[in-house]
Amino acid sequence: xxxxxxxxxxxxxxxxxxxxxxxxxxxxxxxxxxxxxxxxxxxxxxxxxxxxxxxxxxxxxxxxxxxxxxxxxxxxxxxxxxxxxxxxxxxxxxxxxxxxxxxxxxxxxxxxxxxxxxxxxxxxxxxxxxxxxxxxxxxxxxxxxxxxxxxxxxxxxxxxxxxxxxxxxxxxxxxxxxxxxxxxxxxxxxxxxxxxxxxxxxxxxxxxxxxxxxxxxxxxxxxxxxxxxxxxxxxxxxxxxxxxxxxxxxxxxxxxxxxxxxxxxxxxxxxxxxxxxxxxxxxxxxxxxxxxxxxxxxxxxxxxxxxxxxxxxxxxxxxxxxxxxxxxxxxxxxxxxxxxxxxxxxxxxxxxxxxxxxxxxxxxxxxxxxxxxxxxxxxxxxxxxxxxxxxxxxxxxxxxxxxxxxxxxxxxxxxxxxxxxxxxxxxxxxxxxxxxxxxxxxxxxxxxxxxxxxxxxxxxxxxxxxxxxx
Ligand code: CMX
Numbered sequence: 001x002x003x004x005x006x007x008x009x010x011x012x013x014x015x016x017x018x019x020x021x022x023x024x025x026x027x028x029x030x031x032x033x034x035x036x037x038x039x040x041x042x043x044x045x046x047x048x049x050x051x052x053x054x055x056x057x058x059x060x061x062x063x064x065x066x067x068x069x070x071x072x073x074x075x076x077x078x079x080x081x082x083x084x085x086x087x088x089x090x091x092x093x094x095x096x097x098x099x100x101x102x103x104x105x106x107x108x109x110x111x112x113x114x115x116x117x118x119x120x121x122x123x124x125x126x127x128x129x130x131x132x133x134x135x136x137x138x139x140x141x142x143x144x145x146x147x148x149x150x151x152x153x154x155x156x157x158x159x160x161x162x163x164x165x166x167x168x169x170x171x172x173x174x175x176x177x178x179x180x181x182x183x184x185x186x187x188x189x190x191x192x193x194x195x196x197x198x199x200x201x202x203x204x205x206x207x208x209x210x211x212x213x214x215x216x217x218x219x220x221x222x223x224x225x226x227x228x229x230x231x232x233x234x235x236x237x238x239x240x241x242x243x244x245x246x247x248x249x250x251x252x253x254x255x256x257x258x259x260x261x262x263x264x265x266x267x268x269x270x271x272x273x274x275x276x277x278x279x280x281x282x283x284x285x286x287x288x289x290x291x292x293x294x295x296x297x298x299x300x301x302x303x304x305x306x307x308x309x310x311x312x313x314x315x316x317x318x319x320x321x322x323x324x325x326x327x328x329x330x331x332x333x334x335x336x337x338x339x340x341x342x343x344x345x346x347x348x349x350x351x352x353x354x355x356x357x358x359x360x361x362x363x364x365x366x367x368x369x370x371x372x373x374x375x376x377x378x379x380x381x382x383x384x385x386x387x388x389x390x391x392x393x394x395x396x397x398x399x400x401x402x403x404x405x406x407x408x409x410x411x412x413x414x415x416x417x418x419x420x421x422x423x424x425x426x427x428x429x430x431x432x433x434x435x436x437x438x439x440x441x442x443x444x445x446x447x448x449x450x451x452x453x454x455x456x457x458x459x460x461x462x463x464x465x466x467x468x469x470x
Pocket of ligand 1: 347
């Protein structure tokens, strides 16, 4: 087991001057495995948190209004989450790096000599866990590690194969993910009485194991429900995580689809901590449930139509629109269809956001991919996504209650999958679920490394509110 005591001294110093920080970060770039890099990053985080606590334990981060309590806790700063921060205007930043920064800096398929050019989700995982941009060699090593751990135990294959084809793929995904906890390193270590300071290490092992296996779980479900791919989990040790995922799904011959999946999965990985899936994994993990159970719960949250399932809902909505006004609809017809959706009391899926107040940079990244890819640019659904994204903000903007009329990532993501032949929309949230583990699981590792306690906010009854607000 990897103990913190093996961390080089330079990384352990609390107030190391800038040169030493640079040396520490240099050593992370030389770490041969992600676990070594994480072990080096953790003591710095621990010291920074200790310093904050020592100085600011009683400093206020804002007050709580009744609106916060009744309004889904919007805007309350009540969680520690290291991987990414979401700014209402600028969108997501992963350890300070925007999506375009990541596209420039993170090792891509091309950098690893693979077919394609998009950044690799492994690179994003490394960044999310360590705060560092990995080298191509480090990513290559991580890909190989994930490939070596990617095969499912036969009992999980049997569980998946026993599900009725009519059971929603997200329910199957969450159930199979929970079942993987049979072999949890964290659970086994906890039962043996592992020390609190070491919790992060088996949590890390489980997290890598799960990230490695999620593509095989997803592909088996895809095969059983939709008959595509071969369901056989032939994992090539020389391929990246998504190269293997694409093969298992049956799209491996399409460089375009494989590269699209890489981009899709890299940018859906983390969206700070307060969204339903991320927060759920954090909450469940805070009870020391292992990463398989915590992430299974996250998937069940992702399966809600106001969250991840919106990518399925968008396609359902588009299909309804095409049936109603045709594929070559005019701007006026689309405007009327949007107005009718609002008038019927339904939401327009793929639009709006609880935090963002500008178009989602993830939507922009996918749009850019479509514009730069000749085989996608003129696909009817892709064209319609772009057309609606210009009209919907005007229509939604007329409502005085909708705070963000702009497209979010779900408005665009299904169109690319459809264009490449994955037309089975009830599988789209599963693809999102393969991705969200890149952010949720590193947070579990960090939460344990930083010794964060069980979550237990205070709830209030109407009577208690009446009394305290008198
Ligand atoms: N269509 C219609 N009405 C919308 C809307 C939309 N796209 N977005 C917000 N509204 C409505 C809300 O339902 C709410 O109405 P009520 O007051 O009647 O309940 C009102 O506008 C105010 O909502 P808000 O403060 O602007 O947004 P919220 O923070 O409450 O909700 C979200 C955010 C994403 C749930 C909401 O915008 C929505 O339902 N969008 C459509 C579903 C969707 O795309 N979800 C995916 C989000 C990204 C993700 O998690 O994957």
